[in-house]
Amino acid sequence: MIARLAAFARPFAIPLALSTALRVVQLACGIAILAVAVGAVVRIDEISIAGTAVLIAVLALAKGAAHYGEQYLGHWVAFTVLARLRVTFFDALTRLSRGVLHQHRSGDLTARATADVNSVEVFYAHTIAPAIAAAVVSIGSAACLAVAADPALGVILLAGAAVSGLVVPLLGRRASERAARRRQHTRGQIAAHVTDSIGGLRELTLLRALGQWQDRLDALDARATAGTRTLAVRTASRSAANTAVLAATVCAIALAGAYLWQDGRITMLAWWVSVAVALALGPALTAVEAFASEFGTTLAAARRLFAIIDAPAGSGQDESAPGAGAGAGAAAVPGARPGGAEAAAGLNAVPGARPAAGPGAGPGAVPGARPAAGTSTRPRTGVAVSMRGVRFAYPGAPAGVPPVLDGIDLDLPPGSATAVLGPTGSGKSSLGYLLAAALTPTEGTITLDGTDLRDIPDDELRRRVALADQRPFVFSGTVADNLRLARPDASEADLWHALEVVALADTVRGLPEQLGTPLSERGRNLSGGELQRLSLAQALLRRPALLICDEVTSQLDAGTEARLLRRLRSELAGCTTVWITHRRATLDLVDRVVVLDGGRVRTEDLPE
Numbered sequence: 001m002i003a004r005l006a007a008f009a010r011p012f013a014i015p016l017a018l019s020t021a022l023r024v025v026q027l028a029c030g031i032a033i034l035a036v037a038v039g040a041v042v043r044i045d046e047i048s049i050a051g052t053a054v055l056i057a058v059l060a061l062a063k064g065a066a067h068y069g070e071q072y073l074g075h076w077v078a079f080t081v082l083a084r085l086r087v088t089f090f091d092a093l094t095r096l097s098r099g100v101l102h103q104h105r106s107g108d109l110t111a112r113a114t115a116d117v118n119s120v121e122v123f124y125a126h127t128i129a130p131a132i133a134a135a136v137v138s139i140g141s142a143a144c145l146a147v148a149a150d151p152a153l154g155v156i157l158l159a160g161a162a163v164s165g166l167v168v169p170l171l172g173r174r175a176s177e178r179a180a181r182r183r184q185h186t187r188g189q190i191a192a193h194v195t196d197s198i199g200g201l202r203e204l205t206l207l208r209a210l211g212q213w214q215d216r217l218d219a220l221d222a223r224a225t226a227g228t229r230t231l232a233v234r235t236a237s238r239s240a241a242n243t244a245v246l247a248a249t250v251c252a253i254a255l256a257g258a259y260l261w262q263d264g265r266i267t268m269l270a271w272w273v274s275v276a277v278a279l280a281l282g283p284a285l286t287a288v289e290a291f292a293s294e295f296g297t298t299l300a301a302a303r304r305l306f307a308i309i310d311a312p313a314g315s316g317q318d319e320s321a322p323g324a325g326a327g328a329g330a331a332a333v334p335g336a337r338p339g340g341a342e343a344a345a346g347l348n349a350v351p352g353a354r355p356a357a358g359p360g361a362g363p364g365a366v367p368g369a370r371p372a373a374g375t376s377t378r379p380r381t382g383v384a385v386s387m388r389g390v391r392f393a394y395p396g397a398p399a400g401v402p403p404v405l406d407g408i409d410l411d412l413p414p415g416s417a418t419a420v421l422g423p424t425g426s427g428k429s430s431l432g433y434l435l436a437a438a439l440t441p442t443e444g445t446i447t448l449d450g451t452d453l454r455d456i457p458d459d460e461l462r463r464r465v466a467l468a469d470q471r472p473f474v475f476s477g478t479v480a481d482n483l484r485l486a487r488p489d490a491s492e493a494d495l496w497h498a499l500e501v502v503a504l505a506d507t508v509r510g511l512p513e514q515l516g517t518p519l520s521e522r523g524r525n526l527s528g529g530e531l532q533r534l535s536l537a538q539a540l541l542r543r544p545a546l547l548i549c550d551e552v553t554s555q556l557d558a559g560t561e562a563r564l565l566r567r568l569r570s571e572l573a574g575c576t577t578v579w580i581t582h583r584r585a586t587l588d589l590v591d592r593v594v595v596l597d598g599g600r601v602r603t604e605d606l607p608e
């Protein structure tokens with residue numbers, strides 16, 4: 001991996017070498033400043049204070065200039081390489097096209113293209129130059145001490161530098177890398193989860209599933225925090241060990257110097273300058289320990305990038321995921337099927353969902369009923385719905401534009417089936433969202449059995465009202481995961497029953513793992529009509545007292561639509577239903593028709 005990263009920097013070898021040289025100059029100046037200052041104190045009677053001050057000032061200026069140059073060049077190289085890396089990453093995405101997009105969630109890919117690329121910056125800007133410079137300056141300082149003072153002092157300094165720069169950074173390296181890899185993977189999952197949440201916020205609200213969704217995020221956050229804690233403990237331990245080693249080196253040089261001075265083998269000046277050099281070498285070696293602590297994260301990020309860059313088209317294996325290559329391929333794909341590592345961690349499972357409960361075993365099951373009948377999906381008795389003077393305008397609508405709905409008065413008796421018709425843009429869907437309490441009227445009231453929708457608690461709304469959308473959002477996860485978003489305690493029999501009613505059971509039976517088949521993000525591996533029916537199945541699972549179906553058959557062929565409507569007729573008996581539709585066939589289901597136009601109810605008729 002290090003060689004792969006270094007290969008990207010090869011075209012920038014000269015600026016990188018210059019940056020390294022400038023860092024050597026900067027560190028050498030730092031050591032020289034302290035050595036000159038200590039030397040001046042020791043020989044205060046013999047030196048020119050003004051001359052020493054000028055020398056120190058020159059060294060300080062040189063140190064500053066070298067630091068600027070080193071940082072400028074190092075970061076220029078780093079950000080140029082990162083830009084190339086990002087382009088290479090996007091090229092790979094284009095090449096892999098649908099294959100990889102099916103297997104990786106867009107939020108995770110976004111995290112790779114942004115956070116992971118940024119993490120790799122450490123390698124180019126804060127690793128190569130500091131590592132080489134620390135080695136050069138350590139060897140150089142030890143050589144100076146050996147020649148100018150005593151070889152023993154040079155050996156002590158070199159030994160201390162080797163322990164600090166080579167041994168300490170390696171302490172717990174493998175464990176740190178594993179923790180960093182797990183954390184980076186979890187961060188990718190968090191990014192994907194947040195992206196999903198934003199994309200599907202409306203569906204989560206309609207499903208009253210924000211709580212479940214938040215629980216998943218909490219679980220992921222807890223995992224990422226645990227990883228960060230592990231890394232922080234190791235970083236702190238290494239930092240403490242490094243401080244101890246550096247302090248021990250300074251003490252050893254001071255004691256050895258004292259012995260050599262007493263023995264008359266070195267001067268007082270050489271003794272104290274040696275101590276100063278050992279002290280001044282600290283920052284160079286601390287920088288090595290610091291980037292070593294970040295190195296696990298850098299490597300984990302690089303692995304995640306190269307897993308995409310190197311993936312053959314159609315590959316589903318994510319080599320960057322923790323446990324990849326050890327038969328844990330399923331864990332690599334977010335939304336992995338039950339049985340994978342993630343399912344074991346409960347992250348893909350809907351919190352509270354019973355895994356594949358026995359038929360009819362759910363709390364919603366009616367005792368004594370035939371399990372296969374899935375009676376727990378049967379809707380509740382309908383509610384009476386009333387709209388009085390309802391006006392609605394979307395927030396931010398320009399002044400002067402008439403509201404979408406402008407004074408709706410409507411009564412839907414319990415168990416009635418109403419079709420809402422009207423030209424496109426006449427506000428039919430908006431009316432549906434208002435009835436489902438996903439939108440709130442700007443003016444007027446909507447009541448359910450006489451209670452204002454605004455006064456009905458979320459839990460109760462979740463139980464009593466459902467909306468099947470014309471453009472449903474499907475989350476990464478299995479078919480069952482998506483269905484159980486609507487009712488976490490639904491048994492498998494309940495799920496199959498809902499799928500039978502919406503004429504989707506045969507399709508799901510044909511999927512590789514049936515209910516356990518992972519769905520791509522936004523349901524890319526389902527047709528528009530299948531997605532609509534999945535949304536309708538979700539709504540049925542809620543056993544609502546009020547069901548709003550918004551163009552749920554618009555993408556179905558006539559045969560499938562007829563089959564679905566036949567089954568719905570008996571399934572929805574007693575439930576108050578609202579059908580927003582343009583389709584003639586749906587009118588056979590309803591006992592009244594409402595036509596919206598210009599934000600108002602134009603006619604209210606029984607179908608012919």
Ligand SMILES: Nc1ncnc2c1ncn2[C@@H]1O[C@H](COP(=O)(O)OP(=O)(O)OP(=O)(O)O)[C@@H](O)[C@H]1O
Binds near residue numbers: 424426431
């Ligand atoms: N989220 C929104 N923000 C702002 N305006 C919106 C939003 N959603 C819909 N509108 C506008 O509200 C009006 C009514 O839209 P709505 O979707 O309710 O109509 P519709 O009758 O269901 O249309 P269609 O038959 O095409 O589905 C349209 O002019 C639409 O542009």
